[in-house]
Amino acid sequence: MKTHYGIYGGQYVAETLMTPLHELERAYADAKRDPAFAAEFKDILRHYVGRETPITFARRLSEHLGGARILLKREDLNHTGAHKVNNTVGQALLARRMGKRRLIAETGAGMHGVATATVAALFGLECEIYMGALDVERQAPNVERMKMLGAKVHAVEEGSATLKDAMNEAIRDWTANCDDTFYVIGTVAGPHPYPAMVRDFQSVIGREARRQCLREYGRLPDQAIACVGGGSNAMGLFAGFMRDMSVRLVGVEAGGRGLATGEHAASINGGRVGVLHGAKTYLLQTPSGQVIDTYSVSAGLDYPGVGPEHAYLADTKRAEYTVVDDAEAIAAFDALCRYEGIIPALESSHAVAEAIRRAPLLPQDAILLVNLSGRGDKDMHSVMEYRRRTAAEAK
């Protein structure tokens, strides 16, 4: 299995974790060759997660913009409300195959935590979730959901008390308990084999969307657009179109209060190469190599690194990476609510915003395929808080 993407990726971890990572790599390679593993994965995605998810033509929004047709890949319709569950089903199957009895995970917005707690219940495994104390506060309903599903939630008080600190703590737990514990990483970051494994489990998004596009619209999309925090929903979408050179791949990073303010989470556009959580990749860091606290209105994009394959796709220009700030994401959130009757996750709203920018510049037969990675029920509090704050600042 490929361990690096150009200069990116690798396994920058403490020695204690190297043997568990090698075991994981072997188990995953073995599972990939086993038709029974693929069959069970597919069966659970169909009968439990509810796949395949449709693509929806955003007709009123497209007509309003007066350009390209915007299609939405509806990952928000998955069980648990986001794309995250595709990956947790795959990793839980692998954990069971390896004889592990306990799942641990980090979570930011809480969607990956909920998806991990969900599969832990489904497979009868113990589950502990690490979540930054700030996120525990911001995303209280998801904390309750995890507990309801039987998981124990640890509020991590250290550092910035957000996703990266939760991941630090999950890595420490795994280091101490690697014999019986499987670490379910929620994005295409972390040491090899996680970036490849998570991409593979999420690639169902892109493969389905490609098939659906050809079947229902008789052609491939012109552009495939997805938001990028760690980048799992984007890698999942891109994977389906990687060899279709006519399809532009567009990743959208969180611009927060704007790149110039320094308060953002745009690692590719605003960072430089570094090493965090086991991988070499673009990283938001100080001149002396300390990781910077990120900011975005969407907790799920609030991560200072990015999956190493994205770093590689950016350098090789196979994909392009843009930035959408809080205000534009909120405007796109509103537009999708009002024009289509769909409440998108704030993360996904960044991808919708990029489509809104691009659609008017393209002819009406062009197709923009947007990954609607999750639903926005979890974000009511964040959106109301944002409106309160901007109203106060305007006064």
Add this chain to the structure above:
Amino acid sequence: MNRIQQTFERCRREGKAAYVAYLTMGAPTLAKSLAAAETLIGEGADILELGVPFSDPVADGAVIRRAADAALKNGVTLADVLAEIPALRRRHPDTPLVIFTYYNVIFSYGLKRFADEAAACGVDAVLVVDLPLEERRELLDVLRPAGLTLVPLVAPTTGPERIRASAKGLEDSFLYAVTVKGTTGQRDAMPSELVARLGAIKALVDIPVVAGFGIRTPEEGAAVAAQCDGFVIGSALVERFMRQ
């Protein structure tokens, strides 16, 4: 022979285990951690590991994390630590000095720039917690021409083949045997099991082996190191100097 080899040679002659002392530089302040280094050498420390703080110390337990936090709040950088080393080196011409940190701190500084400056300051070796065998080539390629060596780590999960491979090509260094699965400052194995495991590691490699994680006093260290060459005290020292 470099300073590390000379030190282990001297300890062997004196019939004692080498005492490796770890300090987080900049905690509670840079001046105090430098004073602590003097104190420790006075108390018989044979090798100093100078910890350079990183914002995301995934391999460290609570004590060293708190120290790293304090050092970062003081704004202590790798450049600041290197700047203090020439004076330390002049006062202690024979004590091996090891820069102990996470890879991003060095990578961000610039690998070659780091190697050249560290060598010029009088550093002997580098220990990078999150740089396993598979990834160390890039750093070794700049350390070697500068005359520096790398301290490899092995863990309880490391098998015999990998232990041999970790020590290979680092004949002028020593092997750091992490004695527990977990973070710094933890202790879970019984000393008797530990001693046997260290003896087994020692039999696999040609370089000195030191034991670390969870050792609190030189007496405890000497007992653990009965079948290897030395021991590391880290968290216990950091706790002591943070309290002062």
